[in-house]
Amino acid sequence: MxxxxxxxxxxxxxxxxxxxxxxxxxxxxxxxxxxxxxxxxxxxxxxxxxxxxxxxxxxxxxxxxxxxxxxxxxxxxxxxxxxxxxxxxxxxxxxxxxxxxxxxxxxYPSNFFFPTGPVWLKGEEKNGMWFIGPKNRKWFEKNQPSELGSLIQHFSLCLQIARAVARLHNAGLAHSDLSHNNVLIDPSKGMSIIIDIDSLVVEGLFPPDVLGTKGYIAPEVLSTIQLDLKDPKRKNPNARTDQHALAAFFYWYLLGRHPLDGRRIPPGNTAEEQDLLAFGSQAIFCEHPSDSSNRPEEKQYVPCSALGPLLYDLFIRAFVKSLHSPSDRPTALEWVRGFVKTWDLLIPCSNSSCLHKWFVFHNSTDIRCPFCGTRFKGTIPFLKLRAESRPGQWAMDGQLAVYNQLPIFKWHIYSRVFPSPETDRTRQAYCVFHEGKWFLVNEKLTSLTSPGGNRVPPGQAVELKDGAQIRFSQEHNGRIAEVQMIRS
Amino acid sequence: MSMGRRLPVYLLLDTSGSMSGEPIEAVRQGIKALLSDLMSEPTARETVYLSVITFSSSAQQIVPLTELMSFQEPSLDANGSTAFGDALKVLEQCMDREVVKATSTTQKGDWKPLVFIMTDGQPTDSWESVADHIKQKKLGNVIACAAGPGADENMLKKVTELVVKLNSLQPEALKAFFKWVSDSIKTTSQSVAQVAADTPIGLPKPDPNNMIIVL
CATH class of the missing domain: 3.30.200 (Phosphorylase Kinase; domain 1)
Incomplete structure (x- = not known):
C-alpha cells in the first residue's frame, strides 16, 4: 500500500x-x-x-x-x-x-454505499437522486426494491435531516447547499447523513460561496441571480433558503415529484430562461389550492394531503404562503415536530406487495393506502391523547393510530417529553391484537390505570374498547388515552 | 431542474485515416469509459441523452440521440479524409430534428445541447460558413478539441470560443480527454450557471498533463 x-x-x-x-x-x-x-x-x-x-x-x-x-x-x-x-x-x-x-x-458509514448491483451501481454513494429521479426509482422498483425502504423509513430519514438542520440553525449556522448531493440517504435503514459541511454559512460573518443546487435554490435567490454579487438586493443562501431546500427535499422525496415542477411553462426562448422563472420569480406550487396552472404532469398523483394534516399544513406554508416571503417558512424544528407527530398516525398497508408498506391513517369510512390504492379492512383502535393543561382540564395534544405490535414510548406517555437525542428510547408498552381483541400490554409503566380505575402492573394488559379512557401514568404530565374503535 | 427536460450531448469524432490504429482504439475505450462513468451518476442517468456523429470522407450520425441507459457503443473505423464541414452540417440537421425546442407547446424543451468536437487534422472540405452559422446561432454549448500536433486550434476557434488542445494522440491523452468530457457533462447536468440563461457554462479544469484550454 x-x-x-x-x-x-x-x-x-x-x-x-x-x-x-x-x-x-x-x-x-x-x-x-x-x-x-x-x-x-x-x-x-x-x-x-x-x-x-x-x-x-x-x-x-x-x-x-x-x-x-x-x-x-x-x-x-x-x-x-x-x-x-x-x-x-x-x-x-x-x-x-x-x-x-x-x-x-x-x-461515510458503509451503509451509504450500495452493497450490491450492476457494475455501475455497486459501491456508489447513496446520493438522493438515486431515489427521487423517476428513471432511477423505476429501476430500483424493478430490480432492487429492498433499497427503497418503506414509508416509515422515509419518515425516519426525513426526521434525521430535519433534526440535523434544526441543530445547525439553532447555532446560527446555515448549510447553504442542502440537496440530494449533500445529504446521503439510506432508505433501506431509514438513515441520512449530511456531508460537505465545510461551506457552512454564518450569517453576517461568513458569506456563502455556493448558490445551491438546482431544484433546491430558493425563488428569491434565483430571481436575483443576475444582480452583481455586491448588490444589496441580491439574495444569498441563508437559513431561510435552507428552509426552502428542506421542504423541497421532503416533498420531492416523499411524493416523487418536485413541488414546483408542474405542467406550466413560463415564457422564455430557452429551457434555461423558462426554468429560471419556473423555479424563481414565477414559481407556483404544483398543488396550489386556488391556482391550478402548474399541476403535476401525471394525471394520477398522490397529493401531499395524503401525508396527514400536519405535514400538509407545512407544505402549504412552505410552497404557497411563504414561497415568495422567506421569513414565514416552516423551520426545521417545525418539520421535526411534524414528522414526530405524523409518525404516530402511520399504519401498515394490508397489500403485501405495496412498496411503501405504510401510510398515514386518516379518519374516514374508506381507509385506503394512497400509494397502492388498497382498501384497509378491519379495526383500528385510534387513541386520542390528552394532557392536563390546567388542573381538571384535559386537552387533546396527540393522536395514535394503533396497529399490531405498536410500541409506546415515553413521549406518548408524558406530555412534556419530546423525542430528542437524549430521550430514553426504551419501549414502555405495546399494543397487540389477540384472539379478536386489542390490548395495551404494560412493560415499564408504574401507574398505568384501567378505565375502571385499577392499576395495571407491568406484564399485564388492558383491553382497548370504544370509549375507554386509559391513564398511562398517574405522574405529573401523564397522559390519558381515549379509545375510539374505527371500522373500515 | 425540471425532470421533464433532457440534456442532449453530441460527440463529433474524427475517424479519418490518421486516427487509425492506436488512436481510434483509444477513442473506443474513451467512449466506453465515458459511458460507464455517466451510468454511475444518478443525475446524468435521468437527464443525459447521447449521440455520436463521426466524420472521415463524409459524416454520419452513427448513434441517434439516445437515453443513456439504452445507448449501445458504436463500432468505429478510421480511414479517409476529414470532412469537417459535412460533420457540422450533419450536427445542425440532427439537432434541428432531435432537440426539443423551448417553444414546443406539447412538451418541455431540452436544455441547451452540449457538443464535443474532436479532430486530429485539417478539414478537407469547405466548412467555414457552416462553422460561422453554428457559432452565431449559439445552437449549443460547443467545445472543440484539437487533438495532437496535426490539429489546428485556431481553425476550431471559428466554431466556438471553447477550444482545448490535446498534446498528443497517445492513449493516455485521449483517455484524459474523455474523462474531462464526462466531468463536463456531469457538471453541466447539475450546475446552476446553466440555469442563468446566457452565462457560459462552467467547465471543470482539464488534466494539465495532457490538455490545455486555448484562450
Whole structure:
C-alpha cells in the first residue's frame, strides 16, 4: 500500500493511501489506511491562502461543532449529544496544511454505499437522486426494491435531516447547499447523513460561496441571480433558503415529484430562461389550492394531503404562503415536530406487495393506502391523547393510530417529553391484537390505570374498547388515552 | 431542474485515416469509459441523452440521440479524409430534428445541447460558413478539441470560443480527454450557471498533463 503523510494544522500527522482519488467537484478524496477517515484536498490551489475560509473552518471544527463536546472545545452539551450528531453529520475533524490544503473527515458509514448491483451501481454513494429521479426509482422498483425502504423509513430519514438542520440553525449556522448531493440517504435503514459541511454559512460573518443546487435554490435567490454579487438586493443562501431546500427535499422525496415542477411553462426562448422563472420569480406550487396552472404532469398523483394534516399544513406554508416571503417558512424544528407527530398516525398497508408498506391513517369510512390504492379492512383502535393543561382540564395534544405490535414510548406517555437525542428510547408498552381483541400490554409503566380505575402492573394488559379512557401514568404530565374503535 | 427536460450531448469524432490504429482504439475505450462513468451518476442517468456523429470522407450520425441507459457503443473505423464541414452540417440537421425546442407547446424543451468536437487534422472540405452559422446561432454549448500536433486550434476557434488542445494522440491523452468530457457533462447536468440563461457554462479544469484550454 502506497501511503503518504499529511500534516494537520494542529501539528498531528495522518497517513493516507496515495492511489487513484475519488474526485468531487471541489476536492480530491483519499482514504486513510484503516478506511475510517478520508483526507480531502481542495482542487483550488488558492484554497489555503483564503484567510476567510481558514477562519471559517476553524470555527466549524471548534466552537460550532455539534459532534464535539463543549469540554473539548465543541458545541455539544455532552458526549451523548456529540455521539448522536456524529451519526447525522459527516463533520470535519481536522485541517490539513501539508502537502496541500485540505480537510480530514470521517468516511461515510458503509451503509451509504450500495452493497450490491450492476457494475455501475455497486459501491456508489447513496446520493438522493438515486431515489427521487423517476428513471432511477423505476429501476430500483424493478430490480432492487429492498433499497427503497418503506414509508416509515422515509419518515425516519426525513426526521434525521430535519433534526440535523434544526441543530445547525439553532447555532446560527446555515448549510447553504442542502440537496440530494449533500445529504446521503439510506432508505433501506431509514438513515441520512449530511456531508460537505465545510461551506457552512454564518450569517453576517461568513458569506456563502455556493448558490445551491438546482431544484433546491430558493425563488428569491434565483430571481436575483443576475444582480452583481455586491448588490444589496441580491439574495444569498441563508437559513431561510435552507428552509426552502428542506421542504423541497421532503416533498420531492416523499411524493416523487418536485413541488414546483408542474405542467406550466413560463415564457422564455430557452429551457434555461423558462426554468429560471419556473423555479424563481414565477414559481407556483404544483398543488396550489386556488391556482391550478402548474399541476403535476401525471394525471394520477398522490397529493401531499395524503401525508396527514400536519405535514400538509407545512407544505402549504412552505410552497404557497411563504414561497415568495422567506421569513414565514416552516423551520426545521417545525418539520421535526411534524414528522414526530405524523409518525404516530402511520399504519401498515394490508397489500403485501405495496412498496411503501405504510401510510398515514386518516379518519374516514374508506381507509385506503394512497400509494397502492388498497382498501384497509378491519379495526383500528385510534387513541386520542390528552394532557392536563390546567388542573381538571384535559386537552387533546396527540393522536395514535394503533396497529399490531405498536410500541409506546415515553413521549406518548408524558406530555412534556419530546423525542430528542437524549430521550430514553426504551419501549414502555405495546399494543397487540389477540384472539379478536386489542390490548395495551404494560412493560415499564408504574401507574398505568384501567378505565375502571385499577392499576395495571407491568406484564399485564388492558383491553382497548370504544370509549375507554386509559391513564398511562398517574405522574405529573401523564397522559390519558381515549379509545375510539374505527371500522373500515 | 425540471425532470421533464433532457440534456442532449453530441460527440463529433474524427475517424479519418490518421486516427487509425492506436488512436481510434483509444477513442473506443474513451467512449466506453465515458459511458460507464455517466451510468454511475444518478443525475446524468435521468437527464443525459447521447449521440455520436463521426466524420472521415463524409459524416454520419452513427448513434441517434439516445437515453443513456439504452445507448449501445458504436463500432468505429478510421480511414479517409476529414470532412469537417459535412460533420457540422450533419450536427445542425440532427439537432434541428432531435432537440426539443423551448417553444414546443406539447412538451418541455431540452436544455441547451452540449457538443464535443474532436479532430486530429485539417478539414478537407469547405466548412467555414457552416462553422460561422453554428457559432452565431449559439445552437449549443460547443467545445472543440484539437487533438495532437496535426490539429489546428485556431481553425476550431471559428466554431466556438471553447477550444482545448490535446498534446498528443497517445492513449493516455485521449483517455484524459474523455474523462474531462464526462466531468463536463456531469457538471453541466447539475450546475446552476446553466440555469442563468446566457452565462457560459462552467467547465471543470482539464488534466494539465495532457490538455490545455486555448484562450
Amino acid at each position: 502506497n501511503t503518504e503523510k499529511a500534516t494537520l494544522k494542529d501539528g498531528r500527522t495522518i497517513e493516507f493511501v496515495h492511489d487513484q482519488p475519488r474526485s468531487g467537484t471541489m476536492k480530491e478524496v483519499y482514504f486513510t489506511p484503516d478506511r475510517k477517515s478520508v483526507v480531502c484536498f481542495y482542487k483550488d490551489p488558492c484554497a489555503g491562502s483564503d484567510a476567510n475560509r481558514l477562519q471559517r473552518l476553524q470555527m466549524i471544527l471548534g466552537a460550532y461543532n455539534p459532534t464535539l463536546p463543549q469540554s473539548h472545545g465543541g458545541a455539544a452539551q455532552n458526549d451523548i449529544e456529540a455521539d448522536y450528531y456524529r451519526k447525522l453529520f459527516c463533520w470535519p475533524t481536522g485541517i490539513v496544511v501539508q502537502p496541500r490544503f485540505g480537510l480530514v473527515t470521517p468516511a
